[in-house]
Amino acid sequence: MSRYSRAKVYNVTRDRSLLDPAVSRNARRPANITKCHHTFERFPDMPELLTTTVADLRLILFRDRPAPLRMLCVVTLVVTFLQVSSTAGDAAASDERPNIVLIMADDLGFSDLGCYGSEIETPNLDALAAQGLRFSQFYNTAKCHSSRVSLLTGLYCDQAGGASLRRGATIAEVMSRAGYSTAMVGKWHLAKQPTDFGFEKYWGHLSGATNFFTGDNSFRLNGESWTVPKTLNGRPFYTTHAITDFAIEFVDQATASDKPFLLYMAFNAPHYPLQAPKKDIEKYDGRYDAGWDALRKSRHQKQVDSGLLPRKWKLSPRPDHIPAWKSLTDEERAWEADRMEVFAAMVDVVDQNVGRLVKHLKDKGVYENTLILFCSDNGACPFERTRGKELKPWDPESYWTYDASWAHAGNTPFRLYKQNQHEGGISSPMIVHWPNGLKTKAGSVTDQPGHLIDFMATFIDLAGADYPSKVGDRKIDPLQGKSLLPVFRGETREPHEQLYFHFSTDRALRRGPWKLVSAKLGKWELYNLDEDRTELNDISKQHPERVATMSAEWFRVAKDVERLGGRQLVPVGDKVKKLNFRKTPEQPASGKNRAKRN
Numbered sequence: 001m002s003r004y005s006r007a008k009v010y011n012v013t014r015d016r017s018l019l020d021p022a023v024s025r026n027a028r029r030p031a032n033i034t035k036c037h038h039t040f041e042r043f044p045d046m047p048e049l050l051t052t053t054v055a056d057l058r059l060i061l062f063r064d065r066p067a068p069l070r071m072l073c074v075v076t077l078v079v080t081f082l083q084v085s086s087t088a089g090d091a092a093a094s095d096e097r098p099n100i101v102l103i104m105a106d107d108l109g110f111s112d113l114g115c116y117g118s119e120i121e122t123p124n125l126d127a128l129a130a131q132g133l134r135f136s137q138f139y140n141t142a143k144c145h146s147s148r149v150s151l152l153t154g155l156y157c158d159q160a161g162g163a164s165l166r167r168g169a170t171i172a173e174v175m176s177r178a179g180y181s182t183a184m185v186g187k188w189h190l191a192k193q194p195t196d197f198g199f200e201k202y203w204g205h206l207s208g209a210t211n212f213f214t215g216d217n218s219f220r221l222n223g224e225s226w227t228v229p230k231t232l233n234g235r236p237f238y239t240t241h242a243i244t245d246f247a248i249e250f251v252d253q254a255t256a257s258d259k260p261f262l263l264y265m266a267f268n269a270p271h272y273p274l275q276a277p278k279k280d281i282e283k284y285d286g287r288y289d290a291g292w293d294a295l296r297k298s299r300h301q302k303q304v305d306s307g308l309l310p311r312k313w314k315l316s317p318r319p320d321h322i323p324a325w326k327s328l329t330d331e332e333r334a335w336e337a338d339r340m341e342v343f344a345a346m347v348d349v350v351d352q353n354v355g356r357l358v359k360h361l362k363d364k365g366v367y368e369n370t371l372i373l374f375c376s377d378n379g380a381c382p383f384e385r386t387r388g389k390e391l392k393p394w395d396p397e398s399y400w401t402y403d404a405s406w407a408h409a410g411n412t413p414f415r416l417y418k419q420n421q422h423e424g425g426i427s428s429p430m431i432v433h434w435p436n437g438l439k440t441k442a443g444s445v446t447d448q449p450g451h452l453i454d455f456m457a458t459f460i461d462l463a464g465a466d467y468p469s470k471v472g473d474r475k476i477d478p479l480q481g482k483s484l485l486p487v488f489r490g491e492t493r494e495p496h497e498q499l500y501f502h503f504s505t506d507r508a509l510r511r512g513p514w515k516l517v518s519a520k521l522g523k524w525e526l527y528n529l530d531e532d533r534t535e536l537n538d539i540s541k542q543h544p545e546r547v548a549t550m551s552a553e554w555f556r557v558a559k560d561v562e563r564l565g566g567r568q569l570v571p572v573g574d575k576v577k578k579l580n581f582r583k584t585p586e587q588p589a590s591g592k593n594r595a596k597r598n
């Protein structure tokens with residue numbers, strides 16, 4: 001019997017309600033029935049416990065009883081035995097397993113947190129990093145829905161069946177079977193809803209993006225439609241605040257039971273539309289007047305000075321599709337600075353809400369044994385989709401985005417963006433905080449690569465859970481990810497043999513320091529990330545055999561593991577594609593303010 005199973009049995013026997021009703025209803029509860037509970041507590045091992053209990057109950061119930069009552073007692077014993085043993089199998093316990101709070105931000109670039117180089121004020125996340133561990137090479141999948149699939153299932157997106165999850169088990173399904181309570185708040189963006197995939201509690205929106213002030217019609221509370229109110233808990237509705245309000249409510253419900261809990265908190269911020277409360281935006285007034293060229297330099301300097309990244313990785317230059325800040329007119333600069341102020345405010349508000357949750361975990365006395373993880377689903381977003389730039393960003397009718405210019409700064413020091421499999425698209429900040437379990441030096445940085453697919457394996461490791469081959473009628477694919485626990489213990493883990501990346505016509509494969517990557521079916525580029533993580537020196541011409549081998553391996557995984565076909569498997573071209581992500585925003589306002597799915 002494992003340590004965790006013993007813990008479960010021990011706890012079950014402390015719950016007198018499991019025994020008392022049956023015994024008292026059927027056999028007029030003897031005055032000294034509590035003796036059996038004390039016996040249970042002395043014998044946390046199941047076989048011993050049951051043997052001793054049966055003996056005790058015989059002593060208590062059979063002494064000087066008439067025959068019919070003795071028969072009743074036998075029935076009572078059998079019922080009690082079945083109740084205890086069945087409850088022991090699936091009830092979970094106030095054991096030593098940690099609670100898990102997995103937080104994912106949306107479209108947050110690698111450099112957008114203070115502890116990753118930013119000037120945006122994120123004191124709560126910085127404090128978690130200062131007491132915890134940061135990853136400098138943690139990967140997502142460069143896009144919203146595919147990252148959610150990998151985070152939930154431990155599989156690559158199409159391997160899991162994409163948004164349908166038809167070949168993947170979720171962390172909620174696996175952890176609830178292992179005795180965790182499970183809850184989710186925030187953006188779902190996949191098929192059906194979280195309560196169909198193992199989450200016992202859910203509040204949030206099923207859509208990929210929503211109006212932060214007025215929401216949309218995809219909001220759900222525990223499986224039921226939920227109408228977005230004008231105010232929530234005494235203040236104007238704002239999605240980032242509301243996500244935390246419900247997270248706190250779910251933590252209260254979870255800590256009322258003896259089970260450890262898994263809480264998945266999926267902020268929609270700072271995904272567009274760029275909308276934030278006025279006072280939070282005003283805090284950043286004038287902060288971006290120096291422009292994106294200066295911002296990238298200062299962020300990179302901070303990354304190097306703080307020891308997050310080595311100096312040998314050079315800051316990627318501004319690409320042709322982004323104008324120099326100094327080439328803009330005063331009017332253009334004012335508009336650009338304004339929209340970055342809103343983005344910064346949205347990140348600031350996420351941080352404030354992480355602080356609220358942390359305080360609540362402390363108030364509940366569960367902070368020390370809660371593993372908190374914070375990451376982002378993809379790199380900063382280059383899509384210009386602004387409608388109505390004359391409206392203020394605290395007006396619910398506004399719909400601003402920023403474009404490739406600020407996104408390039410968000411992904412400092414890397415190249416390219418959300419959707420691309422270059423480092424700018426797939427590199428995520430990743431903060432780990434867990435006072436009771438983390439053995440690394442406070443504030444340290446690991447350069448061991450990790451990936452969203454590793455969460456499932458990590459949680460299985462923490463919970464002593466089993467990875468299923470079937471969930472309902474879904475046949476589950478073998479797990480891709482690897483546990484991060486050795487890294488949390490300060491060890492060097494056996495690395496992934498390779499990491500595979502794919503979104504649409506963007507592709508990559510990483511093996512050790514070697515990375516093969518193609519954007520929009522442009523030719524394969526090859527980089528040695530140990531020397532050149534910012535992907536400035538394409539060495540594919542010097543290593544044709546490595547390109548051929550890694551390319552063949554990418555297609556093998558795409559075909560056999562991901563089950564891609566048709567257009568998804570067309571060969572790459574022979575030239576790097578000329579990319580242009582910058583467009584002029586549409587004006588004036590369309591009048592409609594529908595949040596687009598993305």
Ligand SMILES: [Ca+2]
Pocket residue numbers: 106107143144271377378
């Ligand atoms: Ca996203």
